[in-house]
Amino acid sequence: MRRSHRIVRHGAATALFVLALASAADVRAQDPSDPVTPPRPFLPIPTAAQLDWQRDELRLFVHFGVNTFSDREWGTGSEDPASFVPRDLDPAQWARVAARNGFRAIVLTAKHHDGFALWPTRYSRHSVASSPWLDGRGDVVESLALAVRAHGLKLGLYLSPWDRHEPSYGDGEAYNAFYLGQLRELLTHYGRVHEVWFDGAKGEDARDMEYDFAAYWATVRQLQPEAVIFSDAGPDVRWIGNEAGFAGETNWSTYDRSKVGVGMHGIQAYLNTGERGAPDWTPGECDVSIRPGWFYHPQERPKTLARLLEIYYGSVGRNCLLLLNVPPNPAGRFDEADVAALDSLGAAVRTVFGRNLAEGATVEASSVRGASPRFGGDATLDADPDTFWASDPGAEGHALTYRFAEPVRFNVVRLQEPVHLGQRVAAYRVEAWVDGSWREIARGTTVGHKKLDRLPGPVTTTAMRVTVDDALETPLLSEFGLHFDPWAPGATP
Ligand code: FUL
Numbered sequence: 001m002r003r004s005h006r007i008v009r010h011g012a013a014t015a016l017f018v019l020a021l022a023s024a025a026d027v028r029a030q031d032p033s034d035p036v037t038p039p040r041p042f043l044p045i046p047t048a049a050q051l052d053w054q055r056d057e058l059r060l061f062v063h064f065g066v067n068t069f070s071d072r073e074w075g076t077g078s079e080d081p082a083s084f085v086p087r088d089l090d091p092a093q094w095a096r097v098a099a100r101n102g103f104r105a106i107v108l109t110a111k112h113h114d115g116f117a118l119w120p121t122r123y124s125r126h127s128v129a130s131s132p133w134l135d136g137r138g139d140v141v142e143s144l145a146l147a148v149r150a151h152g153l154k155l156g157l158y159l160s161p162w163d164r165h166e167p168s169y170g171d172g173e174a175y176n177a178f179y180l181g182q183l184r185e186l187l188t189h190y191g192r193v194h195e196v197w198f199d200g201a202k203g204e205d206a207r208d209m210e211y212d213f214a215a216y217w218a219t220v221r222q223l224q225p226e227a228v229i230f231s232d233a234g235p236d237v238r239w240i241g242n243e244a245g246f247a248g249e250t251n252w253s254t255y256d257r258s259k260v261g262v263g264m265h266g267i268q269a270y271l272n273t274g275e276r277g278a279p280d281w282t283p284g285e286c287d288v289s290i291r292p293g294w295f296y297h298p299q300e301r302p303k304t305l306a307r308l309l310e311i312y313y314g315s316v317g318r319n320c321l322l323l324l325n326v327p328p329n330p331a332g333r334f335d336e337a338d339v340a341a342l343d344s345l346g347a348a349v350r351t352v353f354g355r356n357l358a359e360g361a362t363v364e365a366s367s368v369r370g371a372s373p374r375f376g377g378d379a380t381l382d383a384d385p386d387t388f389w390a391s392d393p394g395a396e397g398h399a400l401t402y403r404f405a406e407p408v409r410f411n412v413v414r415l416q417e418p419v420h421l422g423q424r425v426a427a428y429r430v431e432a433w434v435d436g437s438w439r440e441i442a443r444g445t446t447v448g449h450k451k452l453d454r455l456p457g458p459v460t461t462t463a464m465r466v467t468v469d470d471a472l473e474t475p476l477l478s479e480f481g482l483h484f485d486p487w488a489p490g491a492t493p
Contacts, residue, residue, distance in 0.1 A: 036370030039390050042422030042473040044254060044281035050236055051420055053195065053228045054253075054283055054449045055385065056104035057316045059156065061287055061325035062094060063109050064140065066116045067295040069330050074203065075114025077164030081130035084116065086332030089133075089140065091147035093333050094326070099151040101346025106148050107156030107195055107323065110141050110186055113203070115165025119189070123181045126165045145190040156195030156227075157186050161211045161262075162202045170207030179211070180219060187223040196220050198231035200239070200263030213262060231262045232271065234282035240320055241271035245288030245311035247320035248273035250445040253283035253423050276426060277472055283448070286315035289325035290338055296327040302341035309348060309487055319423075319448030348487060356383065357410050357482040358464070361402040367392035369474075380480040385449075388418040388478040391468070398468040398475050409460045411488050413442050413453045414481030423448050425477075427470035433463035447477075457490040 046054065066079040068086075091106075098106055111117045117127035118140035129136045141157070148155050159182060168174035187193055198216065213231070220229050228236035234257055240247050252274030260267050274284065288311055291300040303311075308324075315322040326342065329335050334342075363377030369390035377400045379387040391398040413430050417423060423446065430442040430453065442453040464482070468475040485491060 034372050034374060036372035036374065038375075039369065039393075039421060039474060039476060041420075042424055044279060045422050046253070046281050046283070046419060047236070049194075049226050049228050050281065050283065052226075053237060054321060054419065056154075057321060057450070058101075058103045059105040059107060059195070059321060059323045060094070060098045060103040061107050061158075061289075061323045062144075063112065063289075063294040063296075063325055063327045064332075065109055065112050065118060065295070066114055067112065068328065071297055073293050073295055075112065075116065075164065077113075077115050077166075079114055079116060081116065081126060081128075082132055084128065084131040085133050086328075086330065089138070089143060089332030091140070091144040092150065094144070094328065095147040095151040095153055097326075097334055097339050097342055099153055101342050102349060103153070103324070105154035105156050105194055106144060107158055107197055108141065108144050109158045109160070111159050111163070111182065113160050113162045113164055113201065115160075115163040117182065119185065121182050121185055123178055123185075124166060141186065141190055149191065154194035155190065155192065156197060157190075157193055158197035158199065159183055159186060160199050160201075161216075162199070162206055164203070164206075170209050172209045172212070175209060176212040176215065180215060183216060183219055184223065187220065193224045193227050195228050195230060195237070196224070198229065198262060200232045202263055211262070230285055232264060232267065233257055233260045233262050234280065236282065237285045237321070238274075238282045239271055240284040240286045240315075241268035243288055245286045245322065245324075246314035247284050247286055247318035249318065251284055251319045251448060252276055252278065252446055253281055253319065253419065253448055254278040255280055255282055257282065284320045285323050286311075286320040287323040287325065288315075289327070290341055291327060294325055294327060296329045296335070298329075302338050305341065305344045305348060306487060308341065308345045309485075312345070312349065313452050313454050316450060317452030317454075319446060319450060352412065352483050352485045352487075353414075353481070355483075356381070356414075357408045357484065358402055358404070358480055361404050361464075363389075364401045364403070365389055365391070366397050366399040367395035369393070380477050383479070385416060385418065385478050386420070388421075388476045390476050391474050393474045395474075398471070400466045400477065400480065402464045402466075402480065404462050407460050407462050408482055409458050410482040410484050411455045411458045411491055412481075412483040412485050413455070414479065414483060415447045415451045415453075415466065415477060416449060416479035417447045418476050418478040419449050421476060422473065424471045424473045424475050425468055426472060427468070429467045429469060431465045431467070432459050432461040433465075434459070434461055438465060454485060454488050455490075458484070
């Protein structure tokens with residue numbers, strides 16, 4: 001008791017301190033000598049939960065369950081709970097490896113299609129409670145919830161709608177009640193949940209039935225208002241349309257939810273790119289496994305660093321969150337080979353992006369909103385995603401020019417939009433000053449939270465220019481970065 005009291009008091013003191021800081025910033029912002037108002041949000045804009053999710057960039061997915069022991073991808077539902085016997089379950093290891101490599105949350109398959117629950121659900125005997133593991137007193141969800149919190153990470157849960165074990169499956173009324181009961185358990189027993197994953201997969205042999213997604217989602221909203229809800233149809237986060245880890249080269253965080261449904265066929269290309277100017281803010285999540293399968297199979301190996309980096313550029317680098325799956329082995333731990341792969345990816349990302357080679361450049365903007373220094377080009381070099389360059393609404397062209405005191409050598413260009421004010425950029429060009437003239441080195445369509453362009457070879461220059469050629473509203477840019485990636489094909493002669 002006393003301990004929790006202290007925590008509450010400490011929390012209140014921290015909140016007061018933060019409030020004091022925030023109001024100091026507001027007072028500065030209210031300097032009457034700079035009354036230029038910020039740009040209006042270009043709707044739709046993300047909710048706080050969507051913005052927090054987007055800025056995580058990396059989350060880990062964990063597929064674990066009876067399939068881990070049967071060497072299958074899709075269990076039949078008739079597995080014996082006695083087969084689930086992790087010798088050395090260690091979610092603290094999963095969380096440690098995730099945290100040290102920049103992953104901000106872990107999403108666990110609390111129940112996969114086989115119906116086996118990794119927590120002691122009261123609605124079925126098909127769970128850890130029927131396994132000899134810890135004499136039926138184990139709870140994987142609880143162990144993970146404690147581990148993620150201890151490592152400052154967030155928890156996400158996957159609860160498969162398709163359930164091959166549950167006898168009521170096929171009877172809409174009964175099964176939806178059963179599913180909602182399980183969902184309620186997951187959302188009330190384990191503290192804060194930040195993401196809930198609704199998988200659209202359903203085998204061809206599955207009995208016909210309609211899932212009551214409206215009730216599922218309303219339940220998440222009520223019990224975990226800060227969680228983002230993932231499915232093909234959002235509502236908060238959409239599937240990116242493939243399981244390879246690649247968003248479209250054009251990737252809008254907007255689409256039209258009325259055009260899609262969970263598990264609907266023929267929507268993959270639409271999910272992959274989103275839709276320009278569409279009404280619903282539902283950014284893409286790129287889920288992919290570090291191994292060929294989602295579950296652990298002893299003969300499989302993790303992807304190489306080169307492949308993981310391609311995926312990183314194809315997801316995080318294309319305005320998508322990368323949800324990378326790492327399957328624990330039957331002991332209940334990440335295999336050494338997977339740990340090594342994650343560590344090499346984490347180290348590579350830190351090496352490439354730990355430093356912005358454009359830092360210290362002088363920036364010249366084609367125009368600045370109300371000529372206010374608050375919206376000048378310097379904001380694109382301050383590593384703060386909340387501040388941004390705003391072009392003047394009346395301006396004809398939109399460009400930023402960067403000049404460097406010493407030549408810079410790089411092969412990755414990073415652009416970011418302040419998506420809290422909506423996604424605007426639809427076409428851009430990047431040029432470098434080479435041999436006395438501007439040379440185009442990259443061009444693209446959408447930017448969104450983050451766009452990374454990996455160049456075919458290094459460029460050395462003393463000046464750069466970024467031009468926005470098409471935007472849905474007056475363009476804003478929050479960050480500009482130049483980086484050197486030694487693993488990029490063509491990085492070394
Ligand atoms: C799919 C499932 O069928 C796979 O087993 C896996 O869980 C993947 C993330 O989603 O739809």
